[in-house]
Amino acid sequence: MKIYDLVILGADGFIGSHFYSKYKKKIKIYKVGKKFGDLKKKNIWKKLPKAKILLNLASRVFVPKSWEEIDLFIDNNIKITLNSLAYCKKNNSKNIYISSYIYGNSKLPTDENEQVKINNPYSLSKKMGEDLCEFYSNFHDVKSLILRPFNIYGPKQDKRFLIPSIINQIKKKNVIINDIRPQRDLLYVDDFCKLIFRTLNFKNKFSIYNIGSGKSYSIRQIIECLKFITNINIKIINKKNFRQNEILKTQAGIRKVIKNFNWHPTTDLKQGLKRIIDEKFSN
Template identity: 40%
Template sequence: MLNERILITGSKGFVGNSLTSLLKSKSFEVFDVGSSNTLNLCDWEAVKNIPKSEIIVHLASKSFVPDSFKTPLSFYNNNILSTLNILEKAKIDGAKVIFFSTYVYGTPIYLPIDENHHKSPKNPYTQSKLIGEELCEAYFRDFGVPVTIFRPFNIYGAGQKFPFFIPTVISQINNKAIQLNDSRPKRDFIYIDDVVEAVHLSIIDNDKFFRIYNLGSGVSTSIKDIVDAIINLSQSKARVHFTNEIRQGEILDTIADISKIQNELNWKPKISITRGLRLTIEYFKKNRDT
């Protein structure tokens, strides 16, 4: 396995950077494509000339949900066409694809949410990811391209940046007041190290099938509890004020059913929310100016 070449798209992003570091530490040969500034994944002529790899981890995408409402054409074009090109490249090279999707379930019908739960995209970003999933399944069905799809819930951790929720709160802990909207929503937060370990296990598993896995902790934590924990762990004197503004279509609770990935890849999260928040706060303290 260690002599296999792995291509990572989006290698300079939050997940990509951590995954690249992990795989290189385990002596994998990693070829990384950082962003569209280095190689346009929507350009088939550019993609087909990428050196051959045995495994392609496709992380690159436009992902900030509010922007997907502002520029839907850009999101659909980028996320769908890049995925199509990667799948075609994998077909030609005989490579396995690991595709990062997103939370696709909308308002839960039941909890915890398994991979068979009804899918209900609420924005152009999520819709583009679901179309990407369908393309992955089609390439497996029609051409035998092995694909593992990960559906991460709320990834957080060292290296994540504004405007995501936890970095936004941590950036305000030295203020006198932290102002947030709704304290009620609960989310399943998964630490970055656990996420990239799941990818590593998928790589060494080397199956030739089509698989979909949730990535979460199996535990939900409220926005209020997250903020309180950050304040306590950082020994901040900031006070939190919730405006009680409720977003339209707000989902109040998500919990991932992770039994499938536990059974098939022998993966389970190792980092608790308290430890993960502590590690994230320590990272921000060391990297205030970066």
């Protein structure tokens, strides 16, 4: 039986599709996308081949939607995580779990020792997933690496997220923003994929890393960059629709991941936005 280097859950999603296209010629990857079947059902996992590592990118995402569908977010994200850990236990596979920002309004830059402050159902589902990974590490010897990305952006991202929602409006010259106050740590998707690739040889039984650029950007800065790139005079319309439990500023403390994996973000905001614009408007 063929043994793969890596199984990717959520391989046709934003991060999964970028990772696969970038590294499919370097390692043997088995893709698991939506057509594979319902990963919440245990019997579907019998179809999966053995792999040395499982990369779990399969989850419901988008914080506002999680408030409307709390039960679906918890049910989906937890069941898939449980089944993925059972797969790793059975096949002696390592587990890379992509979590999320789970700190609330916290000390900046935010390192891994910062107290977890769950303030939305999506983050709750991710923290529960982390706890399951730690449990399987302690009691079933499943090695797990937890990555907590802050805000990843890049081409082909879901239009509901901040940067694609802005870019989709710029040709109209008016950009409607629900709340202009938040500042976000933004990391380009290729930089995140490079990190994931570097972590494939991780050794520790259980470890957690915060992932980001280490810089925080305001919505005004993002729009000013887009003005420069597109030469379009963009007007901001701030609707002041403040989101429940909004986090006003994020900035990842990334010293630990830099030290342990010799990784640095290399794409600045202007470069990343230009790549998105070039791809979107060249088609």
